[in-house]
Amino acid sequence: MHPIEQLRYVARASGADAGLLVEEAASALSVFGRDPAAMLTASRRLLTRQPAVGPLWWMAARMVTAADARGEARAVSQELRTDRTGRHLVDNLPDGATVAVAGWPDLTVAALPRRGDVEVLVVDVEGQGPAVVRRLERHDVIAEDVDPAKVAGVVEEADLVVVEAGAAGASAALVDLGSVPLAATARAIGKPVWLVAGAGRRVLERYWQAIIERIDEPDQPRFLDPFEVLGLGLVDRVVTPDGPMLVAELAEPDMPLAPELLVELD
Numbered sequence: 001m002h003p004i005e006q007l008r009y010v011a012r013a014s015g016a017d018a019g020l021l022v023e024e025a026a027s028a029l030s031v032f033g034r035d036p037a038a039m040l041t042a043s044r045r046l047l048t049r050q051p052a053v054g055p056l057w058w059m060a061a062r063m064v065t066a067a068d069a070r071g072e073a074r075a076v077s078q079e080l081r082t083d084r085t086g087r088h089l090v091d092n093l094p095d096g097a098t099v100a101v102a103g104w105p106d107l108t109v110a111a112l113p114r115r116g117d118v119e120v121l122v123v124d125v126e127g128q129g130p131a132v133v134r135r136l137e138r139h140d141v142i143a144e145d146v147d148p149a150k151v152a153g154v155v156e157e158a159d160l161v162v163v164e165a166g167a168a169g170a171s172a173a174l175v176d177l178g179s180v181p182l183a184a185t186a187r188a189i190g191k192p193v194w195l196v197a198g199a200g201r202r203v204l205e206r207y208w209q210a211i212i213e214r215i216d217e218p219d220q221p222r223f224l225d226p227f228e229v230l231g232l233g234l235v236d237r238v239v240t241p242d243g244p245m246l247v248a249e250l251a252e253p254d255m256p257l258a259p260e261l262l263v264e265l266d
Contacts, residue, residue: 025059052215054200054207060258079241083241086107088240089194089244122143123178123182129145160193161186162194164195174229193234200255
């Protein structure tokens, strides 16, 4: 695929795996390695179309500030492919745990088959529940699709709740629909909440503020939003590529600040 077509694909993609999107975008942007102005314009356009994907900000910030864009694209792809967040999640789950999730958290669903002793309660969001259950059951993970009206019962039965960040700042994270009610119910009932934040999903605060501004639709009712914003006050632990941490233990994300990326393009 031609690099321009790759970028158009990423810009139009909806619901695709974030890691694959970033790898496609990094590969395409690396073609502009000798034309920094073109790379910056392409990056801005991509972030205007896909503002909610934290790893795209992480990748773009690294590439527009790198001396060797092609080498940086390879490094980004390698970090995504060797991301240990999922491994840290399953390694730290209690033995025989019942885990509650909402919708289709991609890193979490991919990681859970590594543990054959866990049971997963999947709160159905927009009809995704049955497909998530089928995927887990194909890997011999016991899973059950549950009506979202029964979220309190799900949390009562679970040992912990796992939600996943598409992007995260210092005090909040962008999560899939259904995650905030699940986490809030867990906090009310006294069950722990873990936030999964894989490679590139935690971003600098300037980028986080840009993400929030770009996804905001002031003329649209909140119940039509495709995402939810979860305050980290509802989270007990954040699972990162370096392992699970308390919110207070989190260091600032290791990524460059490129203010020029904050300009939106039509």
